[in-house]
Amino acid sequence: MKKADIDAFYADRVSLDRQKYIVLEYYLETLIEPREAAAHLCQEMSTAQWSRVGVDEDFRPEFGAKVVELTVLDDQARPSSPYLVSTMGSTAERVARVNVTIWYPYHNFGTKIPNLLTVVCGEGVFHAPNICAIRLVDIDFPESFLADFQGPQFGVAGLRDMLGVYDRPLLFGVIKPNVGLPPEPFAQLGFEAWSGGLDIAKDDEQLGDVDWSSVEERSRRLGALRKRAEELTGEKKIYLCNITDEVDRLLELHDIAVKNGANAVMVNGMTTGFSAVRMLRKHAQVPIVSHFDLMGPFIQLPWFGVKDQVFTKIQRMAGFDVLIYPGFDHRLKTSKEDVLANAKACLQPMGSLKPTLPVPAGSQWAGSLQPLYETLGSVDFGIVPGRAVFGHPQGPRGGAASLRQGWEAVEKGIDLKEYSWTHRELQQAIEMHTS
Amino acid sequence: MKKADIDAFYADRVSLDRQKYIVLEYYLETLIEPREAAAHLCQEMSTAQWSRVGVDEDFRPEFGAKVVELTVLDDQARPSSPYLVSTMGSTAERVARVNVTIWYPYHNFGTKIPNLLTVVCGEGVFHAPNICAIRLVDIDFPESFLADFQGPQFGVAGLRDMLGVYDRPLLFGVIKPNVGLPPEPFAQLGFEAWSGGLDIAKDDEQLGDVDWSSVEERSRRLGALRKRAEELTGEKKIYLCNITDEVDRLLELHDIAVKNGANAVMVNGMTTGFSAVRMLRKHAQVPIVSHFDLMGPFIQLPWFGVKDQVFTKIQRMAGFDVLIYPGFDHRLKTSKEDVLANAKACLQPMGSLKPTLPVPAGSQWAGSLQPLYETLGSVDFGIVPGRAVFGHPQGPRGGAASLRQGWEAVEKGIDLKEYSWTHRELQQAIEMHTS
Structure with a gap:
């Protein structure tokens, strides 16, 4: 990815309206530079192709998932699954272990469980490029999202x-x-x-x-x-x-x-x-x-x-x-x-x-x-x-x-x-x- | 498990009516003797407690899952996940890798998808005792089971x-x-x-x-x-x-x-x-x-x-x-x-x-x-x-x-x-x- 495209998937929390985003915490292991891997993850799970050919437009500001925090735990770790590394055509013996916090604009899919699961645990996440292990560790919803759910009756x-x-x-x-x-x-x-x-x-x-x-x-x-x-x-x-x-x-x-x-x-x-x-x-x-x-x-x-x-x-x-x-x-x-x-x-x-x-x-x-x-x-x-x-x-x-x-x-x-x-x-x- | 109880979860294919059973192929890794581990798996996924206290009865012949084939691939293998071994309170460095074929009497749950998944991928399987890794590799259904499903319309x-x-x-x-x-x-x-x-x-x-x-x-x-x-x-x-x-x-x-x-x-x-x-x-x-x-x-x-x-x-x-x-x-x-x-x-x-x-x-x-x-x-x-x-x-x-x-x-x-x-x-x- 070009630097500008990587940057487009990063944001400062304070620039975003909390009520429009769900918060996702992932642990991941990657073969490439963590900042790019996380940007690519955001791209795959939201605006994969963000403009039409020949049209000057960009859906990333409104519809892109945004990395708001990234912590490299270890940049020379042994992969948890050498097998998964091998399925990616790699023989790498070292990976970076990363915690990443992503804010995701939920108007992309609405307050629906199957569509939520598609986005946060779907192809874009578990088949993201250059990521050889990933875990969705936590999720948090804004009040505006929760308001559409009944929750427990008793x-x-x-x-x-x-x-x-x-x-x-x-x-x-x-x-x-x-x-x-x-x-x-x-x-x-x-x-x-x-x-x-x-x-x-x-x-x-x-x-x-x-x-x-x-x-x-x-x-x-x-x-x-x-x-x-x-x-x-x-x-x-x-x-x-x-x-x-x-x-x-x-x-x-x-x-x-x-x-x-x-x-x-x-x-x-x-x-x-x-x-x-x-x-x-x-x-x-x-x-x-x-x-x-x-x-x-x-x-x-x-x-x-x-x-x-x-x-x-x-x-x-x-x-x-x-x-x-x-x-x-x-x-x-x-x-x-x-x-x-x-x-x-x-x-x-x-x-x-x-x-x-x-x-x-x-x-x-x-x-x-x-x-x-x-x-x-x-x-x-x-x-x-x-x-x-x-x-x-x-x-x-x-x-x-x-x-x-x-x-x-x-x-x-x-x-x-x-x-x-x-x-x-x-x-x-x-x-x-x-x- | 006692020897007689282990034996109760084993059967010869020819003694069973194929139309009453679905066939499950599991790969598993176990800390104990494979024959007992597979019997315990069958117990957990079918007749966990097969009789009432003080009543002379045994639900295993009709409702028990049955091992019909067991192949030990390696009885001194390194565990695929030492972490999972540790969650079981063990420090074992060697496990047995096993392929096991289980015949499961589907009248236990009927021709229903959620109930099928409960049995073949449920607590009984993924939380079976002494099994530190398990994968459902294949499944086969008898004609009598398939007959209740419409399948593709086109x-x-x-x-x-x-x-x-x-x-x-x-x-x-x-x-x-x-x-x-x-x-x-x-x-x-x-x-x-x-x-x-x-x-x-x-x-x-x-x-x-x-x-x-x-x-x-x-x-x-x-x-x-x-x-x-x-x-x-x-x-x-x-x-x-x-x-x-x-x-x-x-x-x-x-x-x-x-x-x-x-x-x-x-x-x-x-x-x-x-x-x-x-x-x-x-x-x-x-x-x-x-x-x-x-x-x-x-x-x-x-x-x-x-x-x-x-x-x-x-x-x-x-x-x-x-x-x-x-x-x-x-x-x-x-x-x-x-x-x-x-x-x-x-x-x-x-x-x-x-x-x-x-x-x-x-x-x-x-x-x-x-x-x-x-x-x-x-x-x-x-x-x-x-x-x-x-x-x-x-x-x-x-x-x-x-x-x-x-x-x-x-x-x-x-x-x-x-x-x-x-x-x-x-x-x-x-x-x-x-x-």
């Missing part, structure tokens, strides 16, 4: 009102077994867990509307038993029904589930597209919960893809009341910093959008509550065990009780082990966890 | 009938500039390109329905000029309108575009979700074209994510008539083998689904035709240049003419350079390309 406060639980984390449980188990015994497991103290009995993310367990029958059976559990315990309960399906069935399945007594629905957001969730949000009468399927390839590598918190912000905008996302367990292959950034993205101020409840998931049990509470520094989170509730030696009732006892120990400031001496279900949970 | 033959072009590749061109250019001059560029010999003038993937270029006005102007270009040239032409938008607007935008004279529509499939395309397919009157935005993070690394051909097969099932995907250019960071596998997945027999036209994209020009034709071994492909048509010194008319001349040279077996001596537009294209 949010953290609304969920707490539904349950009448204000002073502790919310206790989800994934009913297990799920794949293969017919609705009648499946519902019975939910009932037992609620009776033992679970707040929210949920379908597994793999369990949809199938002939051996239809949403119609499952929600009817669980809806009825939810009310019975509420009478029995004097507590409010939630049945979270997984309605993930083809997008033209989401509203219908929502209606069936809600009519039958489900009082929250789950959609595996990336698999249906976040736009489908935004559509559902306009129609929904109950909280909507996301599960993180199909996100692994984006989020797991620190030098490539898209950082989880970007999707968290977009999902909050789309209208999810709860996000289940990869938490601290080693199985989840997620850094502690990423899990925390995600929780923050759920709860921090974001235009007038309500907060979304973070549920950092992964092989949890009663003993997960204390470290999560300490790490997150708040009770505004959920845990979502499966086997710890439904594989408990005393069954789901005992498993759910062990969670409540686990929180009681935290609340009272008593060591978990010590508290278990007088609480049999917790004692068994500890045995199960350490065996 | 396919390659239908597109050729629309254009009356049977013996050569189809010539797409991305109208440029696009971001910022109002509909009237934008349409004029399309008209000139058609007049010069382009088959299909298309919107850029970044150009949606925006206030400065609505689909309504753009399709009206291009629809009218398309007819004029057809009269002028005596050839049939296509205007491909990008209707990528929130999923609840796709059908409406399709109707507006088609009413106004667009005779094909583009949707950036991954950004809307493939399920939204399947919905559009049921309604569409014109061919549907995909562009590959948001796919980069899945497809670029050979040891991680999802191989492009998996998405190609799913997109063909969803109903795309044309797939624009990363081609041979270095900028696209895609191996030659992956590009070829994709073309094959578009065209090979697949139940009763029509073939999809492969368009391996990337900085193409007249000189791209010969190598593509030779590499693909067929005329059933498209090219999709942008600047080579719309940045040509003689403008889009000259740029489009250069493409036709480029193909004439291939047809006549004349060297491109030699042919350019008598074809000015081609000569200029060569100069532009080599400058």
Whole structure:
């Protein structure tokens, strides 16, 4: 690129109207001079060819993406992926590692999720020339952009009102077994867990509307038993029904589930597209919960893809009341910093959008509550065990009780082990966890 | 896992009914004994907890994923990502590299795209224990599964009938500039390109329905000029309108575009979700074209994510008539083998689904035709240049003419350079390309 063309993709923040731009933070590795690589990135993701042949015009001032900050972290680093370098026809053994902040004029595409994703994670970004690794690390939206999004209908406060639980984390449980188990015994497991103290009995993310367990029958059976559990315990309960399906069935399945007594629905957001969730949000009468399927390839590598918190912000905008996302367990292959950034993205101020409840998931049990509470520094989170509730030696009732006892120990400031001496279900949970 | 539990996730192909299973090929790297790692993967992606506490039952025979083949490529390999190993709390410097073939009983989730993606690319796969890298390399569906999908409405033959072009590749061109250019001059560029010999003038993937270029006005102007270009040239032409938008607007935008004279529509499939395309397919009157935005993070690394051909097969099932995907250019960071596998997945027999036209994209020009034709071994492909048509010194008319001349040279077996001596537009294209 000529120097003048490179310069055209740079700007001083103060010269730009903040309300017209979304802010993008990328990490990238490049084979060429970083300033030019970043300009080329901006060109590819906005005004690739900025004038007609023979016409004196320039769309860059109004429509061009602009680099407002560029930091070279290391200009002689080993590439994170020598393979990607080789696909570019290069044998370079050194690259520059760069953080770049780009302001992007969103009138290029409007306040639409698929078009946003096209621009910030599309061909222009992941196939930009001379860039051999790139990660979208963060995104921020002006108030004017956020104003077009409904966000969560219930949010953290609304969920707490539904349950009448204000002073502790919310206790989800994934009913297990799920794949293969017919609705009648499946519902019975939910009932037992609620009776033992679970707040929210949920379908597994793999369990949809199938002939051996239809949403119609499952929600009817669980809806009825939810009310019975509420009478029995004097507590409010939630049945979270997984309605993930083809997008033209989401509203219908929502209606069936809600009519039958489900009082929250789950959609595996990336698999249906976040736009489908935004559509559902306009129609929904109950909280909507996301599960993180199909996100692994984006989020797991620190030098490539898209950082989880970007999707968290977009999902909050789309209208999810709860996000289940990869938490601290080693199985989840997620850094502690990423899990925390995600929780923050759920709860921090974001235009007038309500907060979304973070549920950092992964092989949890009663003993997960204390470290999560300490790490997150708040009770505004959920845990979502499966086997710890439904594989408990005393069954789901005992498993759910062990969670409540686990929180009681935290609340009272008593060591978990010590508290278990007088609480049999917790004692068994500890045995199960350490065996 | 106990030996008996590992064994429960293994089966001999001949003992299984092929029509009940989809076939998944994974590449994976593991810290533990490969046979156990693969069994654990099957467990996580199907019957995680296969019985209730205190009940003598086992859902694995009917609902369990089954390893039918496992090949250890190297049991002392350096991990592709030491970082991912470290997130798992390990300092292992050696891993086993494994290919594994899994048969998955699809009655677990039904013939639904979001639920399919949840299972084959979900938490169970990308967050499976002791697996520090995984890639879904291929997928195959039984006829019984494919029978529920419409696939392409037009396919390659239908597109050729629309254009009356049977013996050569189809010539797409991305109208440029696009971001910022109002509909009237934008349409004029399309008209000139058609007049010069382009088959299909298309919107850029970044150009949606925006206030400065609505689909309504753009399709009206291009629809009218398309007819004029057809009269002028005596050839049939296509205007491909990008209707990528929130999923609840796709059908409406399709109707507006088609009413106004667009005779094909583009949707950036991954950004809307493939399920939204399947919905559009049921309604569409014109061919549907995909562009590959948001796919980069899945497809670029050979040891991680999802191989492009998996998405190609799913997109063909969803109903795309044309797939624009990363081609041979270095900028696209895609191996030659992956590009070829994709073309094959578009065209090979697949139940009763029509073939999809492969368009391996990337900085193409007249000189791209010969190598593509030779590499693909067929005329059933498209090219999709942008600047080579719309940045040509003689403008889009000259740029489009250069493409036709480029193909004439291939047809006549004349060297491109030699042919350019008598074809000015081609000569200029060569100069532009080599400058």
